[in-house]
Amino acid sequence: xxxxxxxxxxxxFTLDAExxxxxxxxxxxxxxxxxxxxxILRLLAGLMKPDEGxxxxxxxxxxxxxxxIFRPAEExxxxxxxxxxxxxxxxxxxxxxxxxxxxxxxxKQEHAPRINELLETLGLSEVADEPVTKLSGGQRQRTALAxxxxxxxxxxxxDEPLSALDSKTQERLRGTLxxxxxxxxxxxxxxxxxxxxxxxxxxxxxxxxxxxxxARGTPEEIVHNPAYGFVTSENPNMFRGxxxxxxxxxxxxxxxxxxxxxxxxxxxxxxxxxxxxxLILSRSRLESTAVxxxxxxxxxxxxxxxxxxxxxxxxxGIPLVAAVTRQSVERLAFIEGERVTVTCKATAVNVFG
Amino acid sequence: MQYQVKNRTAARxxxxxxxxxxxFLFLIFITxxxxxxxxxxxxxxxxxxxxxxxxxxxxxxxxxxxxxxTVIVILFGTPLAYINARVRYPGxxxxxxxxxxxxxxxxxxxxxxLMTAFGANGMLGQYFSLFGIKIAFTTVAVVxxxxxxxxxxYIRQARASFxxxxxxxxxxxxxxxxxxxxxxxRVTLPLAAGSLLSGIIMTFARALGEFGATMMFxxxxxxxxxxxxxxxxxEMQSDMAVSIALSIVLVLFxxxxxxxxxxxxxxxxxxxx
Numbered sequence: 273x274x275x276x277x278x279x280x281x282x283x284x285f286t287l288d289a290e291x292x293x294x295x296x297x298x299x300x301x302x303x304x305x306x307x308x309x310x311x312i313l314r315l316l317a318g319l320m321k322p323d324e325g326x327x328x329x330x331x332x333x334x335x336x337x338x339x340x341i342f343r344p345a346e347e348x349x350x351x352x353x354x355x356x357x358x359x360x361x362x363x364x365x366x367x368x369x370x371x372x373x374x375x376x377x378x379x380k381q382e383h384a385p386r387i388n389e390l391l392e393t394l395g396l397s398e399v400a401d402e403p404v405t406k407l408s409g410g411q412r413q414r415t416a417l418a419x420x421x422x423x424x425x426x427x428x429x430x431d432e433p434l435s436a437l438d439s440k441t442q443e444r445l446r447g448t449l450x451x452x453x454x455x456x457x458x459x460x461x462x463x464x465x466x467x468x469x470x471x472x473x474x475x476x477x478x479x480x481x482x483x484x485x486x487a488r489g490t491p492e493e494i495v496h497n498p499a500y501g502f503v504t505s506e507n508p509n510m511f512r513g514x515x516x517x518x519x520x521x522x523x524x525x526x527x528x529x530x531x532x533x534x535x536x537x538x539x540x541x542x543x544x545x546x547x548x549x550x551l552i553l554s555r556s557r558l559e560s561t562a563v564x565x566x567x568x569x570x571x572x573x574x575x576x577x578x579x580x581x582x583x584x585x586x587x588x589g590i591p592l593v594a595a596v597t598r599q600s601v602e603r604l605a606f607i608e609g610e611r612v613t614v615t616c617k618a619t620a621v622n623v624f625g
Numbered sequence: 626m627q628y629q630v631k632n633r634t635a636a637r638x639x640x641x642x643x644x645x646x647x648x649f650l651f652l653i654f655i656t657x658x659x660x661x662x663x664x665x666x667x668x669x670x671x672x673x674x675x676x677x678x679x680x681x682x683x684x685x686x687x688x689x690x691x692x693x694x695t696v697i698v699i700l701f702g703t704p705l706a707y708i709n710a711r712v713r714y715p716g717x718x719x720x721x722x723x724x725x726x727x728x729x730x731x732x733x734x735x736x737x738x739l740m741t742a743f744g745a746n747g748m749l750g751q752y753f754s755l756f757g758i759k760i761a762f763t764t765v766a767v768v769x770x771x772x773x774x775x776x777x778x779y780i781r782q783a784r785a786s787f788x789x790x791x792x793x794x795x796x797x798x799x800x801x802x803x804x805x806x807x808x809x810x811r812v813t814l815p816l817a818a819g820s821l822l823s824g825i826i827m828t829f830a831r832a833l834g835e836f837g838a839t840m841m842f843x844x845x846x847x848x849x850x851x852x853x854x855x856x857x858x859x860e861m862q863s864d865m866a867v868s869i870a871l872s873i874v875l876v877l878f879x880x881x882x883x884x885x886x887x888x889x890x891x892x893x894x895x896x897x898x
Contacts, residue, residue: 319796345799358797361896362815371811375802423802 287483293459300474318345351425548595683856706783736841766843782824
């Protein structure tokens, strides 16, 4: 278990945060750029000294300003995955992964099995002996993850682990990342500003704004809370759900109590996202080719980031946000608390592994 | 109404011709003196001159002292360059200026300064004298003069090489369990190596060419303090062939050095791009 209290004067504000992460728990630190997320990771890893604070990991005190204890980074057994990976460019993937084992004096005979296990799990066996400069973005990302995990760290820190990848590769690796992290029985902190990452990887989520944790809860609670759901520039309509097939062969994803008809080849637990622009609001049920139709109450009408557009949040059992023009809201005279119908096509529901 | 566009062909041709002429004249200015050295001696005479005892002595002394000073500069300069590249501390600019100073200082000033410090009655020299240790006008003085004058070439380049290595690599190494020193040798040094090598070569070349400070502080004693540049100067009166032969060796060597450094620089730039 990780227990930390950290305080540090930064240029624009004071970082002041308290964190508790259980073994096997993944905490997502969600916040905009420059909110202090990466600083927290650096302080935990011992790459930066706090002005004040205490870090306790698995019963051992790593840092305590009151007692003048500061264990240097190399003695902390923290697996740190950097945003740009920081893979050693003069080494192969295998050499990168074995570096931590070598440095932490893990007995030689244990190196090969551990490295091969990681190479296999992460699908890197074929490129293991390539210099990392020759690897693709996705391969580098997995090598960085393997390197951080190889010496069996006591704490795993991931700084925007997917942000350097193109969206296709992100989609592919999000599932791998989630799977690998769930197997580790250690506390894990994931820094991100992606709602999708948070939903698919994290167990708990903390919102960080200007160095302070302003909210904490399950990923769903945070992401779908109108107070925070709108703060991220990302799609607010992202949910975890599971794929199931009706007797008549229709493929659905069940989110909460709501079934979305989808087009997908995936199965099991997935993340679905619907762009707010794809949702049609109407006073009564539409007769159309769009197969997803739900009724619910309007929770909130707010200005969307684009000029002339409004976000209308409708509670259909889960909170869905539709983007509509201001004129439409006025023309149909939608008000908060009113019942409306929300409609979209099956293909508008994007399904991610 | 349309604007009249002037025909600028003549001006364009003029610019081209003028530029070409300036470049050509400058290259002639640099090349002619170098080439004229080669015209003053036949290959056979050159071989004889180079194998003369005074030339061989100077060659050996130059190579030996320049090698020793380069090694000493690396030993002392590397930690300094690294700290200045990575750590912000009060007075860093002063330290930087101090280590850069010998580059612009006239070598005669350096020689005189070394004399007042290490000469028999110098600030430090007087204490060495108590133990019967003489520094000025010995081979040790040659090495000291070379270190003093050539060290900035290494330290400047080394600092830039270390700064070019992203600190994030070092952080990664630390979190993986490597201490500061291990990180330096396993990560920073290999990544800076190519660029450091350029600095080492330039330092060696500068030490090899050292003349003024050596002359003032070490004298011109054949076999003891008479390095190649001093021999070239000394032999001009007695045996011009030796002077010319040694000069040609230095010209060729310097040309090769700069080519190598440029090649290393290009390779380094392409390596981790």
